[in-house]
Amino acid sequence: MEFKDYYKVMGVARDATEAQIKQAYRKLARKYHPDVSKEKNAEALFKELGEAYEVLKSPEKRAAYDQLGSGPRPGEQFRPPPDWGSGFEFGGAGPGGGSAADHSDFFESLFGGARGPSRRGGRGFDPGRGEDHHAKVMLDLDATLQGGTRSFTLRVPQIDAEGRVSTQEHVLNVQVPKGILPGQTIRLAGQGARPIGEGTPGDLYIEVEFQPHPLYRIEGRDLYLNLPVAPWEAALGATVKTPTPNGPVDLKIPAGAHAGSKLRLKGRGIPAASSGDFYVVLEIALPPAADEKAQAAYRAMAQALPFNPRASLGV
Amino acid sequence: MPNHEALRVELFDDRTELTLHDLCRVFAVEERHIVEMVEEGVLSVIEIDTTEWRFSGAALRRARIALRLERDLGINLPGVALALELLEELEQLRRTRQG
Secondary structure, eight states, X not given: OBOOOHHHXXXXXXXXXXXXXXXXXHHXXXXXXXXXXXXTTHHHHHHHHHHHXXXXXXXXXXXXXXXXTTOSSTTSBOOOOTTTTTTOOOOXXXXXXXXXGGSXXXXXXXXXXXXXXXXXXXXXXXXXXXXXXXXXXXXXXXXXXXXXXXXXXXXXXXXXXXSOEEEEEEEEEEEEOTTOOTTOEEEETTXXXXXXXXXXXXXXXXXXXXXXXXXXXXXXXXXXXXXXXXXXXXXHOEEEEEOOTTOOEEEEEOTTOOTTOEEEETTOSXXXXXXXXXXXXXXXXXXXXXXXXXXXXXXXXHHHOOOOTTGGGTX | OOOOSOBOOEEEOTTOXXXXXXXXXXXXOOHHHHHHHHHTTSXXXXXXXXXXXXXXXXXXXXXXXXXXXXXXXXXXXXHHHHHHHHHHHHHHHHHHHHO
């Protein structure tokens, strides 16, 4: 197990005050919060930060952690000392770190994972019912266009009778509803936590996001594609092949089309009672003037066309 | 334990109607908390002809983000409402820039 330098994670000195630690946490939390951040590994960084803060903001945990010194050199194997944790009391963990599954092995070896099953107050709706779980998954565009089954693997914390936490994989095969949109939520009844003792398990709520598609982008129920066309195809009109999620189709480009022209294929977006549309946005691609023949063609065009592309700029 | 059969799911979309009680249960929060979110404009209520509040499926995502921002960043509800508005605007801008 690797030693974690929580001071380094939070970018504070080992003698930082409580106020400095809180300030550093707030600043980094705003930077890495998964709902706000666009950093690629925001989720992981935010978890690490939450863990560091959970230790450093608690005087007991921080004192216990400081006992370890600055730890072995980075990457070196770490074992808690045999007398670890004696003489310290650990209170209930506050918010900030998410669920127990968010903790690293390092954290759990020091502080265990013991934590009540309830995260927030306000329970007591059904005492014999397990907690609802929340998760987020990434879907491919095909899943919403065609519907179908997808398999997800979620990590779930398990608390045993002695309060030890381990992480189990929860593999789910899910019937994806056709027409589901990014940001929407699905519920899987009975796939949440088992209650302690008798009762029914909670539900699992999954919020879906979509992997960016190499060709299409989603806006509401509509799909957009940028389609390159040659200057003469745009000027004279043409029938060209365009990809669509249901396979290539022939698309008629009207004469006089220009860069940014939007062509609509009705009802070929994300399916629904009134399905979205498929929009093709034209881009003009210039053929390279790489050889004598091509250069001659450009010169001929320059001579034949009295064209000033900057006329609207007054020059 | 792996499930080999595909699980049927319930989709929450813009046709879904959730009650105040539903939202409280999903997020394990007290009614007062959701009511405050409505008052601050974090969540909006569907206008229908009934005395009971109804929320669309989109409320689930907004409520989840709001609760997390409150908890993780210590922002109060007016701040959360502002953050959500700005996030939406940012998303819109990013999308149009892509195109």
